[in-house]
Amino acid sequence: MLTQAFQNVPYVADPTRYHLTPEQVAFFDRNGYLVLRNWIPQDMLRRLQAAGDAWIQQGWDYQGSSGPNPDLEDFHFADRPSGRVMYRVNYLHNKGQEASLELLGSPQVLAVAESLCGSNFVHTYESMVFKEANAGAPIIWHQD
Numbered sequence: 001m002l003t004q005a006f007q008n009v010p011y012v013a014d015p016t017r018y019h020l021t022p023e024q025v026a027f028f029d030r031n032g033y034l035v036l037r038n039w040i041p042q043d044m045l046r047r048l049q050a051a052g053d054a055w056i057q058q059g060w061d062y063q064g065s066s067g068p069n070p071d072l073e074d075f076h077f078a079d080r081p082s083g084r085v086m087y088r089v090n091y092l093h094n095k096g097q098e099a100s101l102e103l104l105g106s107p108q109v110l111a112v113a114e115s116l117c118g119s120n121f122v123h124t125y126e127s128m129v130f131k132e133a134n135a136g137a138p139i140i141w142h143q144d
Contacts, residue, residue: 018111025115039108044099051097052128055089058096085135090127100126 020034028034040048059075063086074095076088092100103109104123113121131139 016107016111018108020112020115028116036112040103040106041108044102044106047099048103051092051099052130054097055092055095055128056086056130056132059086059089080135082135085132087131088127088129090125092126092128 018039020028024034059072059077062069062072062075063077063084065072074090075086076090077084077086079085089095093104104126113123
């Protein structure tokens with residue numbers, strides 16, 4: 001029974017199928033990562049990919065505009081040997097695409113956050129970090 005699996009996790013009062021098991025939480029605590037295959041539904045992933053493409057295009061459009069633009073500060077660029085590249089977009093929720101809020105409010109994400117942080121967490125920040133094809137510096141394995 002699902003509830004029995006969580007008897008040692010006191011802050012998960014009513015676990016769902018998306019909550020992590022105590023073994024998964026322990027693995028995350030030891031290793032700093034989890035692989036949750038097929039966790040996010042394919043249709044949501046497609047909406048996120050389309051939103052990601054839109055955010056990247058928005059950043060390049062802002063980058064090419066003339067004059068000061070306060071919205072540009074959420075888009076991060078770097079100069080690489082291959083040229084100027086964008087590598088991060090901050091505060092996705094206010095960039096005109098609902099997919100980020102859909103993901104953050106999904107039971108798949110909320111249950112994982114509750115499993116790791118407890119029920120009294122407040123989401124305060126989201127960003128998309130990416131590498132464009134053939135651009136960007138190598139990134140070694142790390143834990144944020």
